[in-house]
């Protein structure tokens with residue numbers, strides 16, 4: 001479906017992606033994580049054919065993507081790019097006329113759930129509502145590959161919950177690849193099936209969410225016992241307080257013990273441990 005092969009994207013001397021390879025072959029929700037400037041938007045723009053790789057290739061359904069061949073199966077709306085001066089109802093009609101696959105009934109259902117007033121002009125919407133309108137048009141696009149760049153930016157917690165429910169409903173109705181980039185990590189963790197982490201333009205991790213649940217955990221207890229129990233394992237973060245050591249581990253599980261506690265690591269803590277510590281050379 002999607003194939004990045006040794007893709008490097010340079011903006012002058014700045015690295016957007018660096019020898020990046022990734023192969024996505026199954027539908028599902030993919031959570032794309034990376035720090036600011038890691039290359040998430042660059043990845044999406046390359047996939048949508050909005051920019052071209054400096055070297056390497058990007059293919060969608062076996063066809064190489066370029067500025068001249070942007071894939072019809074991909075929907076991507078650059079955040080902040082749109083400044084329509086029309087009512088939302090007109091915008092939906094427009095979306096339908098340029099894309100016959102646009103699922104208008106679903107878009108209307110979503111707008112109702114989001115309490116979005118379709119008679120309002122796009123320009124008059126609040127920041128969160130504009131994101132909502134963009135997100136809604138994207139999810140209703142009917143395309144096989146959806147790229148959602150910060151789709152819940154400016155949403156209140158209730159709207160975010162509504163969005164995740166609707167995305168799940170939409171994917172159940174029509175399975176497809178949905179790549180979601182967000183900094184609100186633990187919320188997307190609840191619905192994503194797979195995880196892509198990039199850092200400084202490079203792929204750091206690509207795995208199933210269940211693997212994180214199995215292999216990422218926290219061990220807390222007396223320092224010498226925790227040190228011994230986690231010896232040889234990949235420790236991605238640690239803190240000490242009063243003779244107690246707390247270690248975040250990404251490796252095989254260790255057995256439970258009454259000498260220390262082993263508990264689940266949130267995706268956010270896992271991400272911070274993995275990427276934050278690597279940046280500091282751990």
Ligand SMILES: Nc1ncnc2c1ncn2[C@@H]1O[C@H](COP(=O)(O)OP(=O)(O)OP(=O)(O)O)[C@@H](O)[C@H]1O
Pocket residue numbers: 011014015016034035036037038039040041042043
């Ligand atoms: N048009 C551009 N011109 C110059 N440099 C750019 C351009 N677009 C992106 N970059 C640089 O490429 C790198 C990756 O940027 P990108 O926008 O892909 O990151 P991101 O992961 O989406 O970040 P964020 O989470 O902050 O949105 C950054 O160093 C950024 O400054």
